[in-house]
Amino acid sequence: MDPRLQLRVQRYGWDAAAQYYQDSWSAQLKPAQDSLLAMAGLEPGMNVLETACGTGMLTFAAAQAVGESGHILATDMSGKMIEKIAQLANQNNVTNISFARMGAENLDVEDNSFDIALCALGLMYVPDPRLALSEMARAVKPGGKVVATIWGERRNCGWADIFPIIDAQATSEVCPMFFASGAPGIFAADFAASGLGDIQEHRQSEFLKFADGDTLDQAVIMGGPFAMAVKRFDEETLLQVRREFMASVAKFKNNDGSYAIPGEFVTVSGIMAN
Numbered sequence: 001m002d003p004r005l006q007l008r009v010q011r012y013g014w015d016a017a018a019q020y021y022q023d024s025w026s027a028q029l030k031p032a033q034d035s036l037l038a039m040a041g042l043e044p045g046m047n048v049l050e051t052a053c054g055t056g057m058l059t060f061a062a063a064q065a066v067g068e069s070g071h072i073l074a075t076d077m078s079g080k081m082i083e084k085i086a087q088l089a090n091q092n093n094v095t096n097i098s099f100a101r102m103g104a105e106n107l108d109v110e111d112n113s114f115d116i117a118l119c120a121l122g123l124m125y126v127p128d129p130r131l132a133l134s135e136m137a138r139a140v141k142p143g144g145k146v147v148a149t150i151w152g153e154r155r156n157c158g159w160a161d162i163f164p165i166i167d168a169q170a171t172s173e174v175c176p177m178f179f180a181s182g183a184p185g186i187f188a189a190d191f192a193a194s195g196l197g198d199i200q201e202h203r204q205s206e207f208l209k210f211a212d213g214d215t216l217d218q219a220v221i222m223g224g225p226f227a228m229a230v231k232r233f234d235e236e237t238l239l240q241v242r243r244e245f246m247a248s249v250a251k252f253k254n255n256d257g258s259y260a261i262p263g264e265f266v267t268v269s270g271i272m273a274n
């Protein structure tokens with residue numbers, strides 16, 4: 001897939017998802033974001049760069065950890081996500097975060113200027129994740145840390161049939177490389193290829209819980225990168241997509257109508273050489 005097309009599909013897909021994303025995903029993604037924060041070991045006063053910040057689920061926790069003497073530069077390619085996170089910061093009087101719309105592969109930041117660079121659940125969407133990691137590595141000071149989380153292996157993510165279901169109806173694939181680095185050792189190898197050392201890999205399996213089919217539908221179909229692709233489907237096609245997706249996750253439905261769908265996450269950290 002042409003990387004420029006992939007960037008456009010992602011940018012406008014996430015713009016369309018911004019209004020649903022946080023409410024749909026905050027509980028399900030928290031265990032992975034918590035692992036990232038634990039591996040990051042943020043301390044008061046640190047200067048932090050974040051790639052693909054979304055609505056700030058990780059950002060606000062990081063801002064609290066670094067305190068008033070620290071600072072977060074939160075970046076994302078989606079203008080709507082940046083609007084949303086800035087609005088939330090304003091509402092909650094959080095003053096130690098600044099925001100910028102930036103693509104992960106081309107960060108407009110100085111070399112060696114951050115203590116740590118973070119990215120939660122963003123690098124599966126980037127055409128060249130190693131380039132994005134190299135950008136994060138470039139931005140941190142010698143001895144600084146890069147920590148990122150992605151989804152794990154396709155076979156361990158029970159909702160993954162949504163990709164072929166949407167792709168069968170869309171004019172271009174939405175996430176061609178989504179699981180490319182999810183198998184053991186691959187994301188760690190991406191870190192090594194991006195100039196990072198002392199690499200640690202943490203894998204975790206979770207159940208993603210959704211109260212009912214409507215909440216699950218909203219999260220997966222409207223609250224993620226497919227949001228733009230589905231806007232172009234006619235009513236019949238959208239209904240068909242919804243039916244096929246619900247059939248693909250029927251085995252994870254509980255008697256009370258709620259869902260518990262397996263998901264795997266991988267968090268890797270690496271250090272920039274002195």
Ligand SMILES: C[S@@+](CC[C@H](N)C(=O)[O-])C[C@H]1O[C@@H](n2cnc3c(N)ncnc32)[C@H](O)[C@@H]1O
Nearest residue numbers: 010014052053054057077078103104120122125
């Ligand atoms: C699943 S959300 C993760 C948001 C947040 N980090 C979190 O943990 O909730 C993925 C984010 O990646 C962003 N994204 C996708 N492709 C990107 C790219 N090439 N550069 C920067 N951000 C990108 C999207 O706009 C979206 O906000």
